[in-house]
Amino acid sequence: MKLYQSLGPNPRVVLMYLAETGVQVDRRFVDIMAAENRQPDFCAKSPLGHTPLLELDDGGCIAESIAICEYLDETRTAHALLGATAEERAQTRMLVRIIDQQAVVPMTLAFRGAEGLPMFQPRMLCLPDAAGDLKRQAASGMAAIDKIVGIGPWIAGDRFSLADILLFSFVEFGAMVGQPLDPALTNLVAWRDRVAARPSAADSANHKQGVAEPA
Known part of the structure; x- marks a missing residue:
């Protein structure tokens, strides 16, 4: 298998997993700043040009960070971060969907319409007029997630899961693109510090970590 990774929070999800x-x-590192992910050879593997991308040994390809992690969790780790039981896996998927809808989607769209507009406007539909509202929507979503986290220690209670990885990757991304975590969300602030203390947080911060650059 080969993982095509790049800058960005979605590739970080897989690296942290x-x-x-x-x-x-x-x-292999894909240079999205130079639009390498928009070239025909890459789009033949990932039609929307999305990273990360997992290329399987038989030539099949899986795009989207959560799908990649779920595939690896089911085939390589006996459900290490989805959950040991059907109920735990359903709970993890529920939390991942909540985080995606409440925070990830509006945060990403806001970034593309504001700080990331010069890069993304030539490549896809962006919503600069809606960027401010999308930032407020993402902040509202984070406040809702703060209530779910509660006293933790993790989003799923005592079980660290893929939901923690997804949310942490985007909380850290938000801090870099004008959408920092509100310090009034004390549950999330404490949770973020717990996740940041895990070795995987530092390991995944370097998007070229583990990549053999071509000669």
Whole structure:
């Protein structure tokens, strides 16, 4: 298998999952700043040009960070971060969907319409007029998630899961693109510090970590 990774919070989700589980895959860094992910050879593997992308040994490809992590969790780690039971896996997927809808989607759209507009406007539909409202929507979503987190320690209670990885990757991304975590969300602030203390947080911060650059 080969993982095509790049800058960005979605590739970080997969890198953090790999760091947590110890799963080893070959890796290649894709330069999205230079639009390498928009070139025909890459789009033949990922039609929307999305990173990360996992290329399987048989040539099949899986795009989207959550789908990649779920595939690895089911085939390589015996459900290390989805959950040991059907109920735990359903709970993890529920939390992932809540985080995606409440925070990830509006945060991403806001970034593309504001700080990221020069990069993304030539590549896709962006919503600069809605960027401010989308930032407020993402902040409102974070406040809702703060109530779910409660006293933790993790989003799913005592079980660290893929939901924690997804949310942490985007909380850290938000801090870099004008959408920092509100310090009044004390549950999330404490949770963020707990996740940041895990070795996988530091390991996944370097998006070229583990990549053999071509000669």
